[in-house]
Amino acid sequence: MRWAGLAGAVFLAAAAGRVEFRNVAAEAGLTASFPNGGNQSKRFIVETTGSGAAFLDYDNDGLPDIFLVSGEGGLSRLYHNDGNGRFTDVTAKMELDRATGWGQGVCAADYDNDGYTDLFVTYWGQNHLYRNVRGERFEDVTARAGLRQDRVRYNTGCAFLDYDRDGHADLFVANYLKFDPATTPQPGANPLCFYRGLAVACGPRGLPFDRNILYHNNGDGTFTDVSEASGVAAPDQNYSLGVVTGDFNGDGLTDIYVACDRTPSLLYINLGKGKFAEEAVLGGVAFDADGRAMSGMGVAAGDYDGDGLPDLFRSNFSDERETLYRNRGGGEFDEVTAAAGLARNTRYVGWGCGFFDFDNDGRPDLLLVNGHVFPEVDRLGIDIRFRDHAILYRNLGGGKFEDITASAGPGLAERQSARGAAFADYDNDGAVEVLINNQNAPPTLLRQTAKTANHWITLKLTGTRSNRSALGAKVRVVAGALAQTDDVRSGGSYLSQNDLRLHFGLGAAAKVDRVEIEWPSGGRQVLLDVGADRVVEVTEPRP
Amino acid sequence: MRGISLLVIAATLAAQTTADGVAAFGRGHYTEARAILEKAPASDATAQTFLALSRAATGGCDAARNDLTDQFAHNPDAAQRRLAGIALVQCGLAQNRMAEVWPALDQLQKAYPGDADVLYEVAKAHRKGWDDAVFQLYQKSPGSFRVNQLSGEILETEGRYADAAAEYRKAIEKNPAALNLHFRLGRSLLLQSHEAANLKEAQKEFEAELALNPSDAVAEFEIGKILQGEQKAAAAVPHFEKAAALDPNFAEPLLELAKTKPAGAIPLLERAVKLQPDNQSAHYALMLAYRNAGRTADAQREKAIFDKLNRPPEGEFTDFLKKLGEKPKQ
Numbered sequence: 001m002r003w004a005g006l007a008g009a010v011f012l013a014a015a016a017g018r019v020e021f022r023n024v025a026a027e028a029g030l031t032a033s034f035p036n037g038g039n040q041s042k043r044f045i046v047e048t049t050g051s052g053a054a055f056l057d058y059d060n061d062g063l064p065d066i067f068l069v070s071g072e073g074g075l076s077r078l079y080h081n082d083g084n085g086r087f088t089d090v091t092a093k094m095e096l097d098r099a100t101g102w103g104q105g106v107c108a109a110d111y112d113n114d115g116y117t118d119l120f121v122t123y124w125g126q127n128h129l130y131r132n133v134r135g136e137r138f139e140d141v142t143a144r145a146g147l148r149q150d151r152v153r154y155n156t157g158c159a160f161l162d163y164d165r166d167g168h169a170d171l172f173v174a175n176y177l178k179f180d181p182a183t184t185p186q187p188g189a190n191p192l193c194f195y196r197g198l199a200v201a202c203g204p205r206g207l208p209f210d211r212n213i214l215y216h217n218n219g220d221g222t223f224t225d226v227s228e229a230s231g232v233a234a235p236d237q238n239y240s241l242g243v244v245t246g247d248f249n250g251d252g253l254t255d256i257y258v259a260c261d262r263t264p265s266l267l268y269i270n271l272g273k274g275k276f277a278e279e280a281v282l283g284g285v286a287f288d289a290d291g292r293a294m295s296g297m298g299v300a301a302g303d304y305d306g307d308g309l310p311d312l313f314r315s316n317f318s319d320e321r322e323t324l325y326r327n328r329g330g331g332e333f334d335e336v337t338a339a340a341g342l343a344r345n346t347r348y349v350g351w352g353c354g355f356f357d358f359d360n361d362g363r364p365d366l367l368l369v370n371g372h373v374f375p376e377v378d379r380l381g382i383d384i385r386f387r388d389h390a391i392l393y394r395n396l397g398g399g400k401f402e403d404i405t406a407s408a409g410p411g412l413a414e415r416q417s418a419r420g421a422a423f424a425d426y427d428n429d430g431a432v433e434v435l436i437n438n439q440n441a442p443p444t445l446l447r448q449t450a451k452t453a454n455h456w457i458t459l460k461l462t463g464t465r466s467n468r469s470a471l472g473a474k475v476r477v478v479a480g481a482l483a484q485t486d487d488v489r490s491g492g493s494y495l496s497q498n499d500l501r502l503h504f505g506l507g508a509a510a511k512v513d514r515v516e517i518e519w520p521s522g523g524r525q526v527l528l529d530v531g532a533d534r535v536v537e538v539t540e541p542r543p
Numbered sequence: 544m545r546g547i548s549l550l551v552i553a554a555t556l557a558a559q560t561t562a563d564g565v566a567a568f569g570r571g572h573y574t575e576a577r578a579i580l581e582k583a584p585a586s587d588a589t590a591q592t593f594l595a596l597s598r599a600a601t602g603g604c605d606a607a608r609n610d611l612t613d614q615f616a617h618n619p620d621a622a623q624r625r626l627a628g629i630a631l632v633q634c635g636l637a638q639n640r641m642a643e644v645w646p647a648l649d650q651l652q653k654a655y656p657g658d659a660d661v662l663y664e665v666a667k668a669h670r671k672g673w674d675d676a677v678f679q680l681y682q683k684s685p686g687s688f689r690v691n692q693l694s695g696e697i698l699e700t701e702g703r704y705a706d707a708a709a710e711y712r713k714a715i716e717k718n719p720a721a722l723n724l725h726f727r728l729g730r731s732l733l734l735q736s737h738e739a740a741n742l743k744e745a746q747k748e749f750e751a752e753l754a755l756n757p758s759d760a761v762a763e764f765e766i767g768k769i770l771q772g773e774q775k776a777a778a779a780v781p782h783f784e785k786a787a788a789l790d791p792n793f794a795e796p797l798l799e800l801a802k803t804k805p806a807g808a809i810p811l812l813e814r815a816v817k818l819q820p821d822n823q824s825a826h827y828a829l830m831l832a833y834r835n836a837g838r839t840a841d842a843q844r845e846k847a848i849f850d851k852l853n854r855p856p857e858g859e860f861t862d863f864l865k866k867l868g869e870k871p872k873q
Binding site for chain 1 (some may be wrong): 702772798802823826827828846849850
């Protein structure tokens, strides 16, 4: 009787279009806290930027597992998805308990094409590449793979991508700046170490730039640094953080967009033959509409307006707008933040973000998580806070969004100093959940308790001629009048990794008319009349 | 022969005295330098210059003043001339002889442009002028609304926007008809908080400023920006239009109008860059407008201008900041 009553309540909520996200992290078993520097004050910038979160299915059981990156003093942890709404900490069992330090970002892909998704974790310090050994353990192969760095670097966002379409996942690693605690000025040491009259951690302004890195996958388990030869190393006046990949100019090659802090963001256009050209300024995605460099943190790509082109969203600092760039085609974008209804929330420092269709109406919605870099800001007693809530924008169609945070449930009202955010339908029920890495606190796991009656489909792509993770595959889903596109990509959000599977809301359509896939190898595949409300595995046809 | 030897010895001793005095000055041991150099012959120009500098550095500005003035004007050595000029300025500042300080600073800036020590003295002189004026204002007219206005402006520079707003309110209470107070209050409110209620309050203050001064183009512009931030783009347009009409040299309203009229953006933006050739935002917007119109060459030209304007300023402080965090070279 009690059960029936609860079911009825859920049905009524869905019928009324109510949105309710709850934080289910504790009941899911995600109770460990992830340290990241000071809570009352921060001495150095490295305490402000970590850390990321990831959904990846490391054991191929069809259920996305969780990886959370830790700052100094803690352990980055892997949690197995038990399939009953609970996760079990398998960090030690999977031999991931040996690396400590200032963990920053995470990205995942099957770099060795053995059928198991591998992990790459960035650090201020030395990065780590973990090879997934048959889903039974992870092996640190950083040195063997040629990814040991010659010096301490402040690595941040990362993404695997097959930029040369040779069937092997290459690796892009963003670098923030050169940081050495021995020589970095103390809070208040110079005019760039103040925020609203408070002495705070110095930087990024005033700290030396570094440059980004592109590693080519040699196909034999090793990588070669091709940053210089590819042109990726050329921009060297940027503080790089979040990374997202996609074919932004529609030429079939995977490009790279990097959100940069206090400096122009970067758009590396893939020219083919292993070369990239940085074209963010003329592309219209380096600055805001007034030509001002923002403090870019996280970045998401998605076709929010259904025109078949990937658009970009970037989270920024307080006193700045978030930035939505609409793709005009040909690698050109317009900043449409205000016109889309996203210009009001200017008091937050935004980080992890993503397009996801939480109500399965076929229009990608948008969520971003927030939290200031300086805990000291709380002393001011103003409306900018170290811990703040996430923001959920519902996509209204017609290029417009509506901020529905206040009516989207208690999970969105919780205040944390959030950083990374990752998206996945971890229980395969058709509703996408959000994993958030909070500084010095347990993570947040946002799950919808009021489900929509709309239909959905999730596609898991496996490359054969293409790289096994199908990175760079473009998918178009047509269901009735709805046509949507998305790409398989690693990285994204803020230093985080979303589920590699693609989720599409289908509205009232109970089946998909067409699924069109453009594989990175150049092959095309079309599936017709695919049933909805399920996960569909698609393997690239062999020649 | 013996007489010549004695002369050589005397000259050698005098040169040694000067060298010792200059070395002591270089170490920052000014009292020691002064004592040594007072024994140097009056004919030794270098000794006399450093004696004057040592006197100035040890509180003997009165004794040093004439020599410093003379050395600053006539010393053939540019480095010594510079030191004499700086010491003259420092003495002038210490003795509140500002009428002598400013001409000396003008001369120094012309002779040594970009010199950090000279610019430091310039900054000190301006700060002294500021301090003196503020002291007089607070002492002689403590009840004036100007005291509150100035307090508000100082608090604003410190990022204390709520306190600044409180001072502006006090100033308005004392002199409701004074221009610019409502504008400053509105701006402080905008900087203080992003809440909708605050935006409304700020809008009221800009409207109050306009009631006092209907020709205030910036207040009109700020109202447009608030409406734009509230997603009321159509309501913002008349305010931008009015701001542009009130001040034909005001480029920012043209930029906002260009955003609302993509088809007619290029003429507006071309006008904006003509009005303000160094306006980065205008060049950026014009670059994109050309790009969108397919005028690639024009877009590239604007990009080149924008890139040049957007380049971080070079200079000692910028270099200093760039080097922060780098390990010292071994």
